[in-house]
Amino acid sequence: MQPIHTRLDNSAPAADGVLLDVRNLQTHFFTDEGVVKAVDGVNLTLKRGQTLCVVGESGCGKSVTARSILRIVPAPGEIVSGQINFRKRQGGSIDLATMNPKGREIRRIRGGEISMIFQEPMSSLSPVHTIGSQIMEAIMLHLPVTKREARKRAAAMLDLVGIPRASERLDAYSFELSGGMRQRAMIAIALACEPQVLIADEPTTALDVTTQANILDLIRDLQQVTGMSVLFITHDLGVVAEIADEVVVMYLGRDVESGAVDAIFHDPKHPYTRALLQSIPRYGNHDRRRLYSIKGIVPHPFDRPRGCPFHPRCDDFIAHKCDRIDPPRQFIGREHSVRCLLYAGAPELNSDKELPS
Amino acid sequence: MKPDSAVNAPVDSRGPLLEVRNLHMRFPIRRGMMRRTVGYVHAVNDVSFYILPGETLSLVGESGCGKTTTGRCIARVYSPSSGQIIYRVDEQETIDLAELDNRELRPFRRQIRMIFQDPFSSLNPRLPILQIIGESLKVNRVASGSELEDRVAMLLQRVGLRPEYIRRYPHAFSGGERQRIGIARALALNPRLIVADEAVSALDVSVQAQILNLLQDLQEEFNLTYLFIAHDLSVVEHISHRVAVMYVGKIVELASTEELFNNPLHPYTEALLSAVPKPDPRLRNKGVRIRLEGEVADPGNPPGGCYFHPRCRFAQDRCRLEEPPVRELGQNHWVACHFAEELELRGFESIGAASNDIG
Ligand SMILES: Nc1ncnc2c1ncn2[C@@H]1O[C@H](COP(=O)(O)OP(=O)(O)OP(=O)(O)O)[C@@H](O)[C@H]1O
Ligand SMILES: Nc1ncnc2c1ncn2[C@@H]1O[C@H](COP(=O)(O)OP(=O)(O)OP(=O)(O)O)[C@@H](O)[C@H]1O
Ligand code: SF4
Ligand SMILES: [Mg+2]
Ligand SMILES: [Mg+2]
Numbered sequence: 001m002q003p004i005h006t007r008l009d010n011s012a013p014a015a016d017g018v019l020l021d022v023r024n025l026q027t028h029f030f031t032d033e034g035v036v037k038a039v040d041g042v043n044l045t046l047k048r049g050q051t052l053c054v055v056g057e058s059g060c061g062k063s064v065t066a067r068s069i070l071r072i073v074p075a076p077g078e079i080v081s082g083q084i085n086f087r088k089r090q091g092g093s094i095d096l097a098t099m100n101p102k103g104r105e106i107r108r109i110r111g112g113e114i115s116m117i118f119q120e121p122m123s124s125l126s127p128v129h130t131i132g133s134q135i136m137e138a139i140m141l142h143l144p145v146t147k148r149e150a151r152k153r154a155a156a157m158l159d160l161v162g163i164p165r166a167s168e169r170l171d172a173y174s175f176e177l178s179g180g181m182r183q184r185a186m187i188a189i190a191l192a193c194e195p196q197v198l199i200a201d202e203p204t205t206a207l208d209v210t211t212q213a214n215i216l217d218l219i220r221d222l223q224q225v226t227g228m229s230v231l232f233i234t235h236d237l238g239v240v241a242e243i244a245d246e247v248v249v250m251y252l253g254r255d256v257e258s259g260a261v262d263a264i265f266h267d268p269k270h271p272y273t274r275a276l277l278q279s280i281p282r283y284g285n286h287d288r289r290r291l292y293s294i295k296g297i298v299p300h301p302f303d304r305p306r307g308c309p310f311h312p313r314c315d316d317f318i319a320h321k322c323d324r325i326d327p328p329r330q331f332i333g334r335e336h337s338v339r340c341l342l343y344a345g346a347p348e349l350n351s352d353k354e355l356p357s
Numbered sequence: 358m359k360p361d362s363a364v365n366a367p368v369d370s371r372g373p374l375l376e377v378r379n380l381h382m383r384f385p386i387r388r389g390m391m392r393r394t395v396g397y398v399h400a401v402n403d404v405s406f407y408i409l410p411g412e413t414l415s416l417v418g419e420s421g422c423g424k425t426t427t428g429r430c431i432a433r434v435y436s437p438s439s440g441q442i443i444y445r446v447d448e449q450e451t452i453d454l455a456e457l458d459n460r461e462l463r464p465f466r467r468q469i470r471m472i473f474q475d476p477f478s479s480l481n482p483r484l485p486i487l488q489i490i491g492e493s494l495k496v497n498r499v500a501s502g503s504e505l506e507d508r509v510a511m512l513l514q515r516v517g518l519r520p521e522y523i524r525r526y527p528h529a530f531s532g533g534e535r536q537r538i539g540i541a542r543a544l545a546l547n548p549r550l551i552v553a554d555e556a557v558s559a560l561d562v563s564v565q566a567q568i569l570n571l572l573q574d575l576q577e578e579f580n581l582t583y584l585f586i587a588h589d590l591s592v593v594e595h596i597s598h599r600v601a602v603m604y605v606g607k608i609v610e611l612a613s614t615e616e617l618f619n620n621p622l623h624p625y626t627e628a629l630l631s632a633v634p635k636p637d638p639r640l641r642n643k644g645v646r647i648r649l650e651g652e653v654a655d656p657g658n659p660p661g662g663c664y665f666h667p668r669c670r671f672a673q674d675r676c677r678l679e680e681p682p683v684r685e686l687g688q689n690h691w692v693a694c695h696f697a698e699e700l701e702l703r704g705f706e707s708i709g710a711a712s713n714d715i716g
Contacts, residue, residue, distance in 0.1 A: 057561040057562070057563060057564075058532070058561050178652055179420070180652075181652075208419040208420050208588060209588065209589075209590065209629065209632040209633055209634075210419060210628065210629065210632045210648075210649045211419075212632065212634075213631075213632035213634075213646070213648060214648060214649075214650075216634075217648065235561060235562070236634065237562065237636050238591070238633070238634030238635065238636045239634050241634065241635060241636050241637050241638045241640075241641070242634045242635065242638075242641060244638070261638045262638050262639065265636075265637060265638050265639075266639070275563065276562060276563065277636075279562050279563050279565070279566035280562050280566075280591065280636055281566075281569070281591045281592050281594065281595035281596075282591070282595075282636065283591065283594060283618070283705055283706075290570045290573065291566035291569055291570055291595070292566065293563060293566040293567040293570060294563040294566075297531045297533060297534070297564070298531070298561075
């Protein structure tokens with residue numbers, strides 16, 4: 001059981017604009033075969049009105065991080081440590097990590113203050129209810145409105161996300177919509193109660209580039225209008241370059257590097273970040289040069305390497321150091337952090353000291 | 358019947374390995390209890406192109422435009438509704454694969470192989486790697502017993518997997534490794550043409566890079582020819598010699614990679630290029646973006662005239678009435694747009710996708 005106590009902290013400064021502050025989050029799955037450390041030390045800071053991208057390869061813990069924030073990690077998963085400080089609309093900060101995942105408070109926050117678009121749109125839209133009734137349900141769960149008002153608002157939402165003939169489409173079922181329209185409907189449901197934070201888990205991965213471009217525009221436009229913050233999960237570095245203000249690069253459940261988007265693309269520090277950037281095909285290689293490729297593969301979750309989890313694949317690997325010392329999170333710029341021993345002075349064994357941000 | 362297409366193969370001493378002429382593929386749309394045919398999805402609609410030996414030709418376009426169906430017709434997974442698939446058997450002889458029945462196709466099935474998108478579902482989970490890869494060698498009586506094992510081990514090595522893995526099952530491999538197994542299987546019978554349908558689409562960037570490198574190495578080593586189907590234009594730009602853009606079952610533009618990306622002549626190509634995310638935050642909001650509104654036309658009920666006209670920012674009355682033929686403008690650059698000469702379209706460079714100082 002999770003303890004049910006929330007930490008009210010009205011004195012915390014809101015001036016820095018930090019809305020969501022995840023500190024050293026660890027979410028593990030206690031399976032029969034062993035413990036999967038899906039998220040094993042993640043820090044992220046989402047500011048008001050900004051877009052934070054979480055990027056990394058399949059299985060690195062992006063979705064589990066998102067689910068941890070909303071407290072919808074499925075069993076046998078559990079948050080084993082860390083804080084998820086969230087600044088509520090009415091002021092005051094609470095730690096979502098300590099809340100009862102089934103409690104009233106978190107249910108009010110879910111959908112009301114923080115909403116999520118899931119990776120698989122088909123599985124999160126109901127096939128037996130109309131799009132309209134699903135948006136209305138989301139509205140009526142959080143706002144004191146009549147059914148008629150909810151329907152009007154639902155039509156306005158569909159219109160807002162660019163679905164033509166919105167009031168007719170209220171009565172459509174999800175299978176009657178194209179992939180792009182479905183994704184727009186999902187966004188309409190997620191935004192129905194004007195959340196402060198939108199978590200979008202790979203919302204464009206299954207879409208055509210043309211549709212993807214339209215959805216990214218839509219999210220950007222809505223952000224302009226509503227001032228919401230967006231936590232955007234993707235494995236596509238092109239998408240990151242298009243929409244991120246801040247970036248967190250994950251590898252094996254860790255935030256191996258984080259910083260402003262320009263720093264991540266033009267001054268990357270972590271060998272993994274550099275390798276990722278080098279392995280994407282870039283325009284102008286007409287001689288069909290070979291791509292840089294990271295050696296080896298992502299290790300099995302039960303087989304986490306000792307020391308730096310990236311060391312078996314790292315080109316800059318320092319023998320007797322990287323395979324022994326777990327690199328702590330270090331700040332190398334004001335808002336640029338990295339977990340890599342190339343930048344460590346003389347770290348203590350296994351220390352993970354938080355530096356003041 | 359005279360082929361209408363302007364996409365005729367060049368008169369080259371080598372000659373193309375494959376020439377597709379006026380290919381059509383219609384799927385019946387069935388409704389009701391009696392499954393009556395109420396219409397047809399015209400998935401591939403008068404497609405013509407050729408592929409030279411050792412070349413990589415890519416097919417791109419939005420979902421449902423007919424890329425997979427075209428690839429499957431060529432590999433003769435499907436029997437095309439009409440059209441020709443002229444395959445070069447040797448220096449003297451060509452043969453129309455579209456006309457052959459299953460028995461006659463036998464020898465060519467060894468030479469034309471497919472690699473699929475989904476490395477997870479395209480391998481039988483109950484068979485060890487030895488059987489997955491060795492199957493076709495056995496069926497075609499190329500090898501058996503210890504010779505078969507040796508050949509499979511060699512193939513594994515060639516795609517960068519340890520030969521010791523020969524008795525493992527697919528579940529014991531990562532996504533990228535499974536894709537390598539799929540490639541090894543396709544290579545087993547020394548093919549000449551490989552149809553790679555979204556072969557790297559499901560892979561992470563780092564694994565994708567490994568597989569793209571592998572495909573290029575194998576091409577050089579064995580002079581392989583690829584029909585490469587993908588929707589990621591950055592990948593296509595990287596790997597292809599030439600690119601064909603499809604829209605609702607038709608090829609709307611075909612040119613060398615450099616030509617197509619720098620100097621597109623079809624408004625649809627321009628829009629596709631402008632939608633590609635630029636992997637550099639400094640290029641954000643630079644250049645012009647062309648956003649395609651509306652949906653891809655339904656291939657079961659396409660609009661009249663130019664299929665692209667409802668979404669085209671240059672459409673005129675003529676586009677609504679008259680279907681634009683495929684024309685050759687410039688050397689080996691084909692396009693199906695009435696106004697291709699007059700339009701000033703933006704290529705990748707001017708849209709602002711080029712950048713080199715990263716990472
Ligand atoms: N219910 C579960 N039980 C056990 N392990 C799980 C469960 N859900 C996720 N995991 C494991 O946690 C790790 C992180 O998974 P997660 O879904 O967060 O990855 P991701 O970064 O979102 O990947 P993708 O890009 O493929 O969506 C993986 O190793 C995964 O196998
Ligand atoms: N076996 C089939 N029966 C009926 N219709 C089909 C069949 N296969 C494909 N189609 C239809 O033909 C059209 C072209 O499909 P195809 O799979 O070739 O497109 P694609 O370009 O490969 O798309 P994607 O990028 O989504 O893979 C689509 O409208 C599709 O619904
Ligand atoms: S023919 Fe007309 S509608 Fe078609 S692409 Fe050209 S300008 Fe646009
Ligand atoms: Mg995920
Ligand atoms: Mg396809």
